[in-house]
Amino acid sequence: MKKQDLSRRSFLKFGAAGLAAIPVVSMGISTAAAAERLDESAPEAQALNYKHDGASVDHPSHAAGQKCINCLLYTDPTATEWGGCAVFPNKLVNANGWCTAYVARG
Numbered sequence: 001m002k003k004q005d006l007s008r009r010s011f012l013k014f015g016a017a018g019l020a021a022i023p024v025v026s027m028g029i030s031t032a033a034a035a036e037r038l039d040e041s042a043p044e045a046q047a048l049n050y051k052h053d054g055a056s057v058d059h060p061s062h063a064a065g066q067k068c069i070n071c072l073l074y075t076d077p078t079a080t081e082w083g084g085c086a087v088f089p090n091k092l093v094n095a096n097g098w099c100t101a102y103v104a105r106g
């Protein structure tokens with residue numbers, strides 16, 4: 001086998017792998033972009049007393065300063081407005097929100 005054949009074969013092999021990866025990456029981006037904001041009135045939000053504005057929460061479990069952005073379950077602490085939450089999959093919660101599942105980020 002010529003060196004040129006090997007090079008061409010490698011290009012085709014890795015080129016095909018690269019093309020196969022594109023839809024996976026695209027799906028990840030579109031899934032994140034498609035996430036909707038959690039509605040406070042949704043049953044799952046009400047079950048955990050979720051509010052977009054944690055400062056306005058009047059709940060015995062709530063302490064001052066607790067909000068989604070410093071909760072361990074907030075999936076992207078760099079998201080300063082709306083971000084994902086492990087408790088509410090495929091929904092976005094407000095960075096200043098709060099719910100009774102709050103866990104302080106260590």
Ligand code: SF4
Nearest residue numbers: 068071073074085099
């Ligand atoms: S679990 Fe944490 S991040 Fe998720 S809504 Fe409740 S307080 Fe916010």
